[in-house]
Amino acid sequence: MAKPREINRSETDAVELSFLEKVASRLPEDLEILQALAELYTKTGQFQKGLEIDRKLSHLLPADELVWYNLGCSYALTNNPDDAFEALTKAVELGYCDYDWMKTDSDLNSLHADPRFESLLSWLYTACDEDE
Numbered sequence: 001m002a003k004p005r006e007i008n009r010s011e012t013d014a015v016e017l018s019f020l021e022k023v024a025s026r027l028p029e030d031l032e033i034l035q036a037l038a039e040l041y042t043k044t045g046q047f048q049k050g051l052e053i054d055r056k057l058s059h060l061l062p063a064d065e066l067v068w069y070n071l072g073c074s075y076a077l078t079n080n081p082d083d084a085f086e087a088l089t090k091a092v093e094l095g096y097c098d099y100d101w102m103k104t105d106s107d108l109n110s111l112h113a114d115p116r117f118e119s120l121l122s123w124l125y126t127a128c129d130e131d132e
Contacts, residue, residue, distance in 0.1 A: 009054050010044075013044050014044075014092075014102065016040060017040050017044065020036055020037045029060065031038065032111075032129060033055060036069065037053055038050050038054050041124060042073070042077065047074065047077040050074050050115045051071075054067070054073075055071065057070070058087070064094070065091045065096035066091070066096070068088070068096070069091040069096050069102075069122050071084075071087040072085070072108075073105065073107035074107075075087055076107055076108050076111050077107055079110060081110065081111055081116075083103035084108075084111060085114075085116050085117075088120055089120065090104075092120070092124050092127060095123070098125070099121065099128055102124060
């Protein structure tokens with residue numbers, strides 16, 4: 001009896017990424033495909049490609065706070081702090097309210113030493129507290 005082949009996570013991610021890239025080339029405006037592709041690029045460390053998709057999504061969905069939050073994360077992961085803070089500010093203005101997640105999201109680690117990060121967290125905490 002043949003031993004079943006074990007597929008590791010990186011192989012699975014590579015197959016999924018190849019598939020999504022092909023589908024996205026045929027359906028370049030499909031929001032669900034683009035969001036899945038951006039997430040997988042980030043997950044696999046392809047931050048610049050993830051940023052390109054997140055930029056596109058911000059044009060397609062300009063009023064979506066999660067799109068702007070993810071764009072902020074992509075900017076942070078590609079060492080663009082000014083753009084990251086601009087996108088994260090837009091996310092909060094649009095209604096993003098997950099203080100605990102923003103505070104602990106490892107995608108934003110590069111921003112933690114910047115005084116704007118604590119200021120943004122304070123504003124988020126206050127803005128979300130007022131909405132309740």
